[in-house]
Amino acid sequence: MWRDDRNHSLYPLFTFISFLLLFSLHFLLSPLALGLITEEELAHMKFPQDEWMSLMISGVKVGYSHTYTDIIRRNGEKFIRIRSEMRMRIRRMGTSLELSQTKESLLGMDLAPKHFISSISEPGQIRKTEGWIEGKRARVKLQLGGKTAEEEVELPDDVIFEEALGYHALKRGLKVGDKYRLNLFSMELLKPIPVEVNVLRRDKMDYQGKKIPVYVVSYKLEMMGGLENREWLDENGVTYRMEMMGLMGMKMELVKTDMKEALGEAGEIDVIIDTKLFPSGQPIYGHPNHLKALVTLKGGDIGKAFVPSQEQRIKLLGGNRAILEIDRSPVDESKSAQTPITSPEVAQFLKSTLYVQSDDPDIRRKAKEIIGDERNAWRAAKLICGWVYENIYDKSLKVGFGSAKNTLETLQGDCTEHTVLFTALARSVGIPTRICAGLVYQGDAFYYHFWPEVYIGRWVSMDPTLGEYQADATHIQLAGGKLESDTALEFGEGVLRTLNRLSIEVLEVKP
Template structure:
């Protein structure tokens, strides 16, 4: 069983980022982000231990400095996080480095972001100019540029604490910030509320400590900071915790974060064992306590046959049925106005990349049938990409490395199929795992060949079996909404 750890890498990224700190093609370069920051004063220098369910798994070092960026008075907020992860009895490291620059009024100027997860690197840099954020991204060896419209209230993920402090800390205050999530290239709302203020000791001195609640996509975390801006602690419902420590204690060796523990944290238990799930053609499944605002999906492959809706949470019974595939005689490239969106490319699904296009041509050959071409790509990805719990950053990255978890398989399948002219979706949801004895977060695909057909290039299945419950379709930004459900 190779479920995805993507949702928890996102949780880890968001957790660390929040503490420390629609897109159009553009050609402008990010000039400011390339210039050197000249520091004149260090305002804060913080060390924290990172914990998962009480076990120390790494550290975070954060600094805040006053100086000049490209000659302009500014403040730099910088954080470096290093987390040790145990995958298949091998120690690996996740490293996140962020730099964000704000002017004297607290507005975003520019940022640099570097992510290295088990050797798979992504670099994002951006500059705010004329009401837009001009972004350059290098993911898996491919560079792209984007222009993203911004509001006055937009910050990067590493600037949330700075945004709170800039407005002042007053119990009862609540604000909604627009946060640009660097690796996802998307702006999302984060609500922040100051819950309480208590006296406490930090560094041997008594000070006011504020408790702040952060809410993102239904995930609520708690941040405790001093009125001067020092972090005391942050916790999240997923079991992550950051604690203020001295440098030596923060950098002390801990215990590698077990990827199995991460996966088990997302498991949804069931009342009975499912035998031979990969061969199952029909399943009735009841989900309980789903937030009432969550957009559950009812389509041709899964039907909601009953629901009990409450003010805060609802229960649903789904009937998932594997439909027979009929060859409608559709040929490639498939051309329908309603499927155009599912032929597009981005920095994760690089369908327009020459290497991806050439591989798609090699796999499909002279095949003209959309059904048979989709099957050929499915067989190739399933057989040739090694199934490992490795978090790649793009389809191109997966193709080059030849390995990845289910998200990597789904992204690569989507890129190859789209490059071959077949409309393809990336699906996120739950699938039953015999290994773990419950439902786990998983990613797979749907292709349009005259009808939308679900398929699983990781676990196998064309069509996918009936234990696949779809919760979301789209890229990583679309998957964010299910983070509050999984785990």
């Protein structure tokens, strides 16, 4: 079942580039201050406020953001309404992908968050998120492909809504050396995130032929291994530039502009070609069952970059260097568990989520059709793996991040779609399955990739994208979630920790 024309996907990176740019947009909103806003303060604020920004990756314009802020009345009550739009285009192996998001947020006149609704358009599907803030709880509804999930999240006392974060420094007074901490509630990750704010220095920005005096403010977010954004804003709270510092080894920024320039022609950047990882050392041939490598991480904690498991071991050497060893032991199908597997320790890996709809009637029906009367979990998993590999005939990079139900209907996609469909089918017949995100070797380089693991009495990696019943030892699992959330964003953690910072020297390869 080996394939030579391997398709691979960097969609986890694509998702997080887009997510982080969207996330940063909420720092660029109007100069709102925390605490109560008096009528006198409101009188000095100019509404509506209209901001246009160009989105840049490695110096290439890939899209724009637009934020419009005004004051409205609903049921006799005043609200600050913030509407934002983002559009960007990048390439995966020469195939163009467009992603857009629109969002509307309502804040009370005391800046307390009240309501938001967000719509993200990906190729082939739309994901909608709507939230209500009620006291110290956030109630959130997510919709994707006809499936709805609802969550409630408890908020800390000092939580800040995204729209107000960037201007807390303005309210305090911009003083070089001022440093403090806040909790930001992220509507994308559906949880509060600690943020350290630091007013670094004064500077000057070139804008429309003028030198504009600005302050440089750093925001360090405790998420995805640690992220830092920097903002260049003037004393009135006008943002001229926002940069994600060292993110994935690429310069990513938003730059103030006008509507004509923002909507003007954009270039494109290929995130796969620009970010593949070339190893040094011993050559890799075929599909080895043993891989030993010296891995080095420039910046960050290498001990947190990889997932340790029975088959993947990491030995720290100090200085952000480590020895990585991966061994694939043969599967004895006679020792495989029988389905359904309901052990409490793995029951969570049978659940249905927005992207993995294992409780969908069509998913259940197809899985039963594929495995027939087979109860041996390993043999059933191989039947599902073979079916997914053979039937997703269009190995397309045009799909964004399709859900299992969407993939079953279209039978197209790359590693993300192969993986979520396999996971849903396997879970639906009682085989605990989890999603892995990491690297796989193809041709002459490592690429970011998704694949599933099944529990048959022990965890075994499979790869329905590449047609491998048992994934070979070039599958390197990076940090991230073991169980996907309804946003599935956690699988980008390993990408953020390693991209353009990880080097691999192959020391040993065995068949």
